[in-house]
Amino acid sequence: MEFQAVVMAGGKGSRMTDLTSKCYKAVLPIGNRPMIWYSLNSLERAGFEDVIIIALESSVNEIHRSLSNCNIKIKLDVVPIPDNEDWGTAESLRYIRDKIKTDVLVMSCDLISDLSLHHIANLHQAYDSSATMLLSTLPDQFIDIPAPGIKSKKKTVERDFIGFDENGKRVLFLTSEADLEDTISFQKSTLKRHPFINIRSKLTDCHLYLFKKWVIDFLAQNQKICTIKGELIPYLVRRQFRRPKLPDTDLPGNVSLTQTDTKPDIHDFTSEDSNNSKILELTTWTDHEGDMADCFHGESVRCYAHIQDDGFCIRANTLGTYIEANRQIPKILSTLSSNKNTSIKSVHPSAIIKEKSQIGSDCIVGEDVQIGEKVSIKRSIIGKNCVIGDKVKLTGSLIMDNARIDESCNIQGSIICSKASLSEKCELKDCIVGHTQTIIAMGKFTNEAIIDVDKMMEI
């Protein structure tokens, strides 16, 4: 295998604590499947046979359990990381460095995408890239999704500013809005090599990266780097234009020229494959036009990005995107399943639906669900063993397993967590009903999170 795959599932879901307080983020259901299934699925479709999953120590069993009936063929190697250390992604990656033998694909468990990974792998290999990332042009509709639960102050989405070369592949500049200073400055020599830079800000980082093996070695040496997205990638992007350090020994004299710091330089790691360098020498192919310089201008660190323009791609890392992913998933679920025969039926055969109920094709109804009369369900997901009373209206909502909704409830854009029960004639709009919560009859709520009070305090 050319690549190893690592799925980062150790996140705590800090952007959606209302849900993750009782349930690990990696196993939150999306379309009645645990979130992590989607990452594993895309790896499986790309032909990966085994995968390393980095998960919180306490969540390992939960992950195994939730995946047990999902028909996963890929071999899982779940690596537990301590719950209380709060490791960043890069730290986790450093932790498993001994397992990494080849170039590695790192993805986050919250990426829900129908992308086939070969695009990014092709790019990675064609340009002999050091780090390749997946970006997506997020349609505007996904940016401002009204999130259920308590309306927080209008959060501005943190944008990334990413500069591309003329082909739109090479990443020449990367900074997040928060890190932006008063001016952005470019070295003239950099501009001479890359005279065109297109800086785009409406791209979402999908947190899917392909790294050269040496990047992991480098990471292992540099303890300071904690996160992939926030530190490693920007560092690599910046280091692209930096030339190797002047070797000390070349200069006569007693005092060392550059302060003798033993910190290893990034260029010590970028050992070029001798075959590759030979090929580069012989080939007439070049990655740029306009001057006669060598291919890549002799830059040994190179970052590229694949931009996904179409298809489905969403990161379920906030409440808004999480529920949106649930609403969208019925449409693309069929394309995701490798096996067309067992195509996912939107309504599980074991579900019991009484007469005069309408269930839209954009819904998923899980096992052993009982649905009463004259029920109308649109753009919603209903988990296992739920009981839905007569005349209930569900729109754009997510009902997790074992929930109970009594007659004549009207639920819009809300998340009902597992084992919650709603008494009759409730009206909920953009709410979250927490685990095992009960709502009395005739309850009317808009934009509220009805969850455990103790938990609330903790948050």
Add this chain to the structure above:
Amino acid sequence: MAPNKNKSSGRASGEDLKQEDVLQAVVIADSFNVRFGPLTLKKPRALLPLVNVPLIDYTLNFLAAAGIQEVFVVCCHLADQIRTHLKNSKWSEVGSSMTVTPILSDGCMSVGDSLREIDSKSLIRSDFILITGDVVSNIAIQNIMDIHKKRREKDKSSLMTMVYKKAPIGHATRCHEDDIVLAVGTNTKRILHYQKTRQEKRLNIPADILLDHSDVQIHYELMDCQISICTPLVPQLYTDNFDYQTREDFVKGILINEEILGNTIHLHVIQDEYAARVSNLQMYDAVSKDIMKRWTFPVVPDQNYFSDKKHVSYGRHNIYKSQDVSLGRGCVLEENVFIGCNTSIGSNTHIIDSVIGDNCIIGDNVKIKGGYLWENVRVEDDCCIDTAVVASGVTIYRKTTVDVGSVLAWNVQVGPDVVLPPNVLLMSDKEKDEFADSEDEDGTDQPTEGTPEFGSKSKAFNYKACRDSDAEDDDDDVDEVMWRLKIHSDDESFDDDDSTILSDESDMLDGDFGDFGDLEDKDSAMFYSELIDTLKRAKEENIKSDNVILEINSLKHAYNISINDVNMSVVKAVLDLPLEKTNTADRSNLLNAFKNSLSEHRPLMLNYIKSSEAQIDCLKAVEELCINNEFVRKILGKLILHMYNEDYIEENNIFKWYSLDSPNQTDPFYNQIQTQVDPLIKWLKEAEEESSEED
């Protein structure tokens, strides 16, 4: 006229009876600079021949082809000549599709003045094309005009559309003087940031641009064609803002005031078409070649594009021959050669990449490469011309070599039997302006006799561009690049060229001041000791660096020291101070002492060591110090590296300095110096510039 008819018929008849706008253009037929050295003393830039056709004819033909009906030519310097030229041109014939009106305004000192003049005359009625009188182009400006107008309909605030051509870094017609970085909205094509790069090492772009616009392109591969489509508001804005001198001022002013006034400037990029401004000699060379290589088609010599009576035949390898050309036996026209009428070329003469004007006589065994010979030039046998402009009426006597980058202005005579140094600018009369002071003392007083260095029969004098003190900093960078042979893709050969220019200059200076050498030495020694005192006192009394600079400047005048010497002295002084203190005690700390002293005097250094010339002076001073002090010699490499890292000197200039012939070559310690510097040079050359972003 056809497109106009279409438009007027397309318009709803009763809606408005407004007269269809006449397409107008304003040609600025003056460059307001002296890039063309002595050549423009007698003829305005716009009338200099480019491949045997006056420059302005290219511009006017381009405008006519674009369907422009009314052209105003603003002429300042030698305006009469331009007016006469226009009067005799085809544009003043009856039935000409375009009226060309010269506007004489001697008082104009800049593009801004010209446009204010245009505004005061209220000549502009609609959107117009603003162009300089030295642009060669074949672009279909009509399309760009349409885009501009469409944009105007939607967005009234759009003031101007500037035309840029895509020209990657190594592009031959890329003008080094006009290196520019633009930030442009990808979808809007609006210019958000405009910055001439000049000598800067880093380019800063305000981050606000990114925050306000979701998709921004940063261009460093564009070349300004000096063609812009302006709304009538543009001249008015020039009038309102009397401090706008150049178009750059205007663009910057608009971009800065954008938020207040809401005006915007847009960009149009052409890719396959041709447009270039002959803005300096390097561009003259490049554009001439482009024309001969037919990049500018249909603007090529054989197309009768200029409806001239002259017939030009076009042969293989881009050989253009006018009528009545006589070629001697065995003469070779290799490629890209234009030969004017009535020109005769002797036997066994070899010509490549050159333009020979009308009525020239070229002798036998002459070699011409990259030569631009105008009319009535006589080149005698066995001469050799390499990349030079030879103006009308010049005689080059036998066995003379005109070297790279030379300019021989009107009626100069050189030779016989001399080798001209490269990059000489020669004119036939002695300069009569008040700036020529020191040169007056350099020997010959009779203007009829030439300086012997240019040959016994010579009639040639060095030309020194008179510089306005305001424009000085501007011109400084340009002089270096004023005339370059070729654009080399690798930087090394670049630097070689530059270094020759520089070393020549210093040679010339040495010669000029030869007689006064002793006196000068005394002066500079006095100056130096005063300088040291000043610096010491500044430290003791904590005087602000601004004031120190002021003091040094006054010292400069008091002792009549050239700026080069000031630069060198400042560097020497800054390094000498710690040297005095440390003595032989601890050498290891010497480097640190230097570093401290440098950072202490950083504002001072930055003030003096700005231009690349100054940076080379700085290195020379360090070199001198090394010769005299063995401890310095040992840390030379590190010292230079430090200066490089701290941005005092740029690597280009280190190369230049390195390739200079050192006066200390005979010195026994010279070898040691070289061994110190060699690895540094090697390292600098091997790798490209280092990003200074450290973390």
